[in-house]
Amino acid sequence: MASVTLADLTKEYGDLTAVDGLDLDVDDGELLCLLGPSGCGKSTTLRMLGGLETPTDGDVYIGDERVTDEPPYERDTSMVFQSWALFPHKSVLENVAFGLKMDGVDEAERNERARDVLEVVEMSEFVDADPEDLSGGQKQRVALARSLAIEPDVLLLDEPLSNLDKRLREQMQLELRNIHDEVETTFVHVTHDQNEAFTLADSIAIMNDGDVEQVGEPREVYDDPVSLFVEEFLGDTNLVDARVQSHIDGGVVAATEFDEEIEVPTPGGHVEAGDPLTISFRPEELDVSRVAADGGQSADPAEAGDVTTALEGTVTDVLYRGSSVRFYVQIGETSVFFEQSVGDKTDFEVDDSVVVSWDPEDLLVFSEGERLGRGGT
Amino acid sequence: MGALADESMFAWFGKRIKSKDSTSVFLLAPLAAFELVFFVVPFLILVRMSLNSQPETGFYETGWTLAAYGDILGSNLYQQMILFSFKLGVIATVVAVVLALFYAYAAYRAEGLTKSILLFSIILPLLTTLVVKTYAWRPLLAPNGVLNDFLLSLELIGSRIQFAPSLFGTVVGQVYIVFPYAVLAIYSVLSTLDWDVVEAARDLGASRPRSFFEVVLPEVLPGVAVATVVSFAWSVGAYAAPSQLGTGSQTTFAMEIGNLMLTNFNWPVGAAFAILMLAAMLAASLAVIRLLTGSIGGVQDV
Numbered sequence A: 001m002a003s004v005t006l007a008d009l010t011k012e013y014g015d016l017t018a019v020d021g022l023d024l025d026v027d028d029g030e031l032l033c034l035l036g037p038s039g040c041g042k043s044t045t046l047r048m049l050g051g052l053e054t055p056t057d058g059d060v061y062i063g064d065e066r067v068t069d070e071p072p073y074e075r076d077t078s079m080v081f082q083s084w085a086l087f088p089h090k091s092v093l094e095n096v097a098f099g100l101k102m103d104g105v106d107e108a109e110r111n112e113r114a115r116d117v118l119e120v121v122e123m124s125e126f127v128d129a130d131p132e133d134l135s136g137g138q139k140q141r142v143a144l145a146r147s148l149a150i151e152p153d154v155l156l157l158d159e160p161l162s163n164l165d166k167r168l169r170e171q172m173q174l175e176l177r178n179i180h181d182e183v184e185t186t187f188v189h190v191t192h193d194q195n196e197a198f199t200l201a202d203s204i205a206i207m208n209d210g211d212v213e214q215v216g217e218p219r220e221v222y223d224d225p226v227s228l229f230v231e232e233f234l235g236d237t238n239l240v241d242a243r244v245q246s247h248i249d250g251g252v253v254a255a256t257e258f259d260e261e262i263e264v265p266t267p268g269g270h271v272e273a274g275d276p277l278t279i280s281f282r283p284e285e286l287d288v289s290r291v292a293a294d295g296g297q298s299a300d301p302a303e304a305g306d307v308t309t310a311l312e313g314t315v316t317d318v319l320y321r322g323s324s325v326r327f328y329v330q331i332g333e334t335s336v337f338f339e340q341s342v343g344d345k346t347d348f349e350v351d352d353s354v355v356v357s358w359d360p361e362d363l364l365v366f367s368e369g370e371r372l373g374r375g376g377t
Numbered sequence B: 001m002g003a004l005a006d007e008s009m010f011a012w013f014g015k016r017i018k019s020k021d022s023t024s025v026f027l028l029a030p031l032a033a034f035e036l037v038f039f040v041v042p043f044l045i046l047v048r049m050s051l052n053s054q055p056e057t058g059f060y061e062t063g064w065t066l067a068a069y070g071d072i073l074g075s076n077l078y079q080q081m082i083l084f085s086f087k088l089g090v091i092a093t094v095v096a097v098v099l100a101l102f103y104a105y106a107a108y109r110a111e112g113l114t115k116s117i118l119l120f121s122i123i124l125p126l127l128t129t130l131v132v133k134t135y136a137w138r139p140l141l142a143p144n145g146v147l148n149d150f151l152l153s154l155e156l157i158g159s160r161i162q163f164a165p166s167l168f169g170t171v172v173g174q175v176y177i178v179f180p181y182a183v184l185a186i187y188s189v190l191s192t193l194d195w196d197v198v199e200a201a202r203d204l205g206a207s208r209p210r211s212f213f214e215v216v217l218p219e220v221l222p223g224v225a226v227a228t229v230v231s232f233a234w235s236v237g238a239y240a241a242p243s244q245l246g247t248g249s250q251t252t253f254a255m256e257i258g259n260l261m262l263t264n265f266n267w268p269v270g271a272a273f274a275i276l277m278l279a280a281m282l283a284a285s286l287a288v289i290r291l292l293t294g295s296i297g298g299v300q301d302v
C-alpha cells in the first residue's frame, strides 16, 4: 500500500506532447480511475507510473520515495495490460508465480501463493492450462492474478476490461471493486468508459489532452463539473449556444438557439454583453408536459408555480433504448432530448406539442469552456 | 501391393483435385516437376556413380562396388578433412547464430528509419554473388590489408598479422555468408513477439537479461533452430570461404569433392564422398532440431 504523487509530469514524443505537466495525488488504498477519451495520454501516464516509460520532465513518487528514474523491476507497482500480455510458454500457474520467482521465492511457496491468488480470481480449475486456450475473461483474470500475486504497493490497470463483451465487462467491474476492497491496495485504473469509472472509482481523474481537468469523487465530479469538456464527457446532455444580452440580478438574460431569451444565473461569473455562452440542460433536470388542445397547459398546476422558465416545442423523434425511451423536442433552431423509463405515465408521440421547463438553478453555464459560478450551488 | 499403393496414391490425388484446395496441387505441380528433374534425378545419378569402379584412366568404369566408400572411410587425409569441415561448421554456426540473435533483437526493437536500415543492410549482401563478397574480405584481412593498417595505426598490434588466408579468415568469410539467413530466420519469428509480454516480465521484477531469457528466448527458439540448421548445413559444406580465405589446412570435404570431380577425374570417389557427407549432415541437422525443440519443452518446465 502506498500513495502516489505525480508532479508536473510531462512526456514528449518528438513534437507530440502526450502528457503535459500533469499533477495528481492518489491516496493510499484508493481506487482512482483515470478517465478520458482515447489518445489523451492515459496509458502514457500509467506507464510512467510503472516505469515502462521515462518522463521527459516532472517526477513520480510512490509513498514518499521518488522513483522517477527507477526501472520497472525496481518499483513496487504492477501493471495489468490491455492485451493482458500473458507469457505464452508458461502455464497459468507459472504465469501467476512469475513475479514471486523473480523475487527469489522458492518453488513450493510461490506455487502455493499463486494458487491462493488464482482462487481469489476464481481460476483455480485452470491452474495447469495453457493461457492461449483461455477465453478473454479468463485471460483477464489470470493477468490480474499475476499482478496481485506480488502484492504490489500500487496496481496499475490499463483498460483491462475493454476487450471483453458488455455483460462480462460489467460483471468484472463489480468483481474488481470487491477484489480492491479485499486486498486494500492502491489501484490506478485507466478507462475511456465513464460508466466503468462511475461503477469502480473512489475517485475519478478526468484527463483531456495530456492533463487532468478535474479530480474528485464520482458524484462530486458529476454534479459539479469544472469545464465544458468534463460536462460533455461525463454523459449525454443538451448543450445550447447562447449570447449574453443584459445583466439582471444574480445572472444574465441570454439569447439562445431556442430563438427565445432566457434567464441564466451566473453567480460569480464575469461576463459582458455579447459574450458567447454554452448552457447545459441535463435531460434529467427537464420537466416536460403536453400542451392541452385549448392552448393551455395540462401540467400539474402546483408545479407550475415553481417553474421559472418554460418553452414550447414539438416532439420530433421517439427512440426506444431498451429500458428507457428518449424523446427529441424541437425548440426554435435546436432540439433537446429527455428520457423516460418504459412504462412511465406520460407517453409522448411525434408531432405532440409539449412544454419543456426547468429550474434555472439546475443549468450549468460555460463560458470559453470554463464553468461559470462553479461551487455556487 | 504396388498396385494397391498406386491406387491409393491416385485416390489421394483424386480427392485432392476434387476438394476445394485443388488449386494448391496445380500450384505445386511445377515445383514437384522441378524437384524431380533437378534434384531427385541428379541424386540418383550420383548414387549410381558412387557404385562404379575407378579405372586407371578415365572418369569411371561401370560396375557395382562399394570400393569408393571404402577408400574414403579408410583414408586418414579424408578423415581430417571431414573433421575440419565439422569443426568449421560448429564454429561458424555458433558465431553466426549468436551474432544474429543480437542483430535480430536490435532490428526488432528499432523503429522507423533505423529499423529499415538494419533490415535492408541484411538483405543487401544477398544481392551480391557469393564469390565476389567472399573475395572482398581478402584485401581487408590480408597482412598488408586494411584491418592490419588500422590496428597498427591504433598501436593495438606490434606487427602485421595474417588474418587471411587462415582459419580466422575462413570463419569470418563463412559467418558473413550465413549471417543474413540466420538473422532473417530469427527475426521472422521474433517479429511476432508481443512487446507487452517483455514489459510484463520486467514489470514483475525480471531484469533486462532475465526477461530476455525468460520470455524472449523461449519464443524465438524455433527461429534459432532454423538459423542453426541452415548455418550448420551450409558451413559444414563450405566451399567459397575456405578456398578463398583459408590455407591448405583449411580444406573442407566440399573442396575435395570439387578436386576429385574436376581435377583428379575420380568420379566414383567424388560421388561417394558427396553421399556420405549428405547423410552425415542430414543426421546432424535432425539432431540439432531435436535438441532445440526438445529444449523448448525444457524451458517450458522451468
Ligand SMILES: Nc1ncnc2c1ncn2[C@@H]1O[C@H](COP(=O)(O)OP(=O)(O)O)[C@@H](O)[C@H]1O
Pocket: A013, A016, A017, A018, A036, A037, A038, A039, A040, A041, A042, A043, A044, A045
Ligand atoms: N511510443 C510512442 N511514440 C509516439 N507517440 C506515442 C507513443 N505512445 C503514445 N503516443 C502518442 O501519445 C498520445 C497519447 O497516447 P496514450 O497515452 O496511449 O493515450 P490513451 O491511452 O489515453 O489512449 C497519442 O497521441 C499517441 O499517439
Ligand SMILES: [Mg+2]
Pocket: A039, A042, A043, A044, A159
Ligand atoms: Mg491507452
